[in-house]
Amino acid sequence: MSQQYVAAIDQGTTSSRCILFDRDGRIVSVDQREHRQIFPRPGWVEHDADEIWANVEVVVQNALEKSDITPDQVAAVGITNQRETTVVWDKETGEPVHNAIVWQDTRTDDLVRELGGTEGQDRFRAACGLPLATYFSGPKLRWLLDNVDGLRGRAERGEVLFGTMDTWIIWKLTGRHVTDVTNASRTMLMNLSTLEWDSEILDAMGIPASVLPEIRSSSEVYGEARGYLSGVPVASSLGDQHAALFGQTCFDPGDVKGTYGTGTFLVMNTGTEPVTSENGLLTTLGYKLGDAPAVYALEGSIAVTGSLVQWLRDNLGLISTAPEIETLARTVEDNGGCYFVPAFSGLFAPHWRSDARGVITGLTGYVNKGHIARAVLEATAWQTREVVDAMNADADIELTTLKVDGGMTADNLLMQILSDVLDAEVVRPMVAETTCLGAAYAAGLAVGYWPDVETLRANWHKAAEWTPEMEPAVREREYHNWNKAVKRTLGWIEHDEK
């Protein structure tokens, strides 16, 4: 009876958190601490990896102490993390050789173009599932090797280690240098079929294999923690979006989760074979449990969703808090003919058009701020529809239920519109912290705290559900209008303005 809880450490972009869960998957205790965002130049974003580790130690201890839980009551600890953020440290001293380069950082812009060469951004796509882009870790690591004094030599002599944030935290906790398949899948360096580092890509990017961690499953005991959590098995690692997929118990092919925050991340479980996207989605890992076959996924992200509501609040002042968008949108029956395509920095999945810019269209003298508020909410729904249509086409599976989480799920009107435009059920689970829950589940499974995934499924409960109420003819017409609006965003940028 002594080991009653599983701890999840969520090392996120703005903060680190620790949540303790009980056997029913309920939150017992939470602690959180923000870290600094370091902006050395426009477009550059860094984190201090030592500061992050110090915060992780504090939030773990606080979360336990807040609820009078001792480390020996913790059955396992799982890690979930901001993906792609890259850190390199000295093997002997543990000191980072440079600040961690954050996923949003665009310093590798020229480098990725150079790496694409004549074949362009899809040069490595068949092997790793990803187009060359500034987000991913491989090019960031290459940048460090090229730009930190003497680093390449130290790397070739095996004196330094590379990791994404999961690897950094696990190394700090246990001294083991490992990562899991989901985090490795975001480096561009892992081969999707073998789940090993791809030597051709390593050669092409000029990365010595000696700095790379061992790729393990998402759910197994990597080692025992030292320090405060002394003796507790460290037993899972999942990138944040993959953890949310797992926490939403999307265990079957065709299950889709959507995390609605400032941006939106949609991930579909596609089963044990990787699906190559014909429609601009990314092929990635869902999760891998111990020795069981890896589960693959398709991912489509939407850059501007919740941030459009913030834009309405901060740049137009139409609302004073984000939740008021629902109040304002409910002052009208429909969008009044108005459509808002927030292509603020181009269109992403499934269009991938960097020459696009945002439009508000269909304006007449009739349109008021309520209609614009509605168009803002509808923009999130139609962008979801575009990604879901692409997923359905690629995976040849029809979506029936979308499992949602994230801050925007508090907006009931948005959830109803989402159900209407997708013509599918939209379901919000009882525990909104699906990212942490996913990491806890994977860790708990690894140590036998939970016997199997069926038990986890039984823990999953609906907190709310929305079903489609829109007439098919209306849906058709609105989608047609949305597509017209999307066309009007294209070609706004007429030449490369870099």
Added chain:
Amino acid sequence: MPGRIQSIERAAAILRLLAGGARGLSLAEISRSLELPKGTVLGILRTLQHVGFVEQDPESGRYRLGGGMLSLGTRYLDGNELRTRALNWADTLASRSGESVRIGTPHQGRVLVVHHVFRPDSSRQTLDVGTLLPLHATALGKVLMAFDPLVTPLEEASAEEGPVVLPSYTRFTITSPGELEKQLEEVRDNGWAWEAEELVDGEVSLAAPIRDRRGTAVGAIGVRGAVERLRGPDNRLDMEQVSYVRDAARAISRELGATPY
């Protein structure tokens, strides 16, 4: 530096007193509490009434805070915002209690459901956000009335001359304003409310107030479920459930800036 003005200090004391006396106070009660002559109190009350800071109930003659006072320095709490701030805590309550959770705010003499979390089982349930519930037959409504003097039941005109008629939903619904008032007094003492089969046969609900940073009750959170589950064998409420509801209410109040003491 000019001295303090006694009558303004007295006016402030009266306003503070009225803010605490949920159902309004009589002239005699106010003058007794503040140890001031009735004439003095009446003069101040009339002045405050004139500027809209105090209202007098035409029936009972009791004084209470006026609408002008309540709109001073307060930003109206948007129901959608309340839901957003309460989301995690309402989920936790549903998961701990095993029952469905609702958050209500007062709306034109009734309770407006601004948030609803399903009971955590696999039964089919429908979201009832936006529904209006009667104040006097729900725990949410009793909490709202007990802690906010301006919340009163929708008055339904009765056929014959007479006082307010509270509509009946079951044989247990409280229809007498006097009895309701007695119950609200209890609710204020306890800090939470419950109701057994007063709205729907076989169902029990219980609720506690959500307060903002000024201590004003801006809403109520509660659970509703089958009488067999929520009421113990001795016909009393399951006190564990009460503590879950009060924990959730306190947590949301903290989220809104209320101090926990």
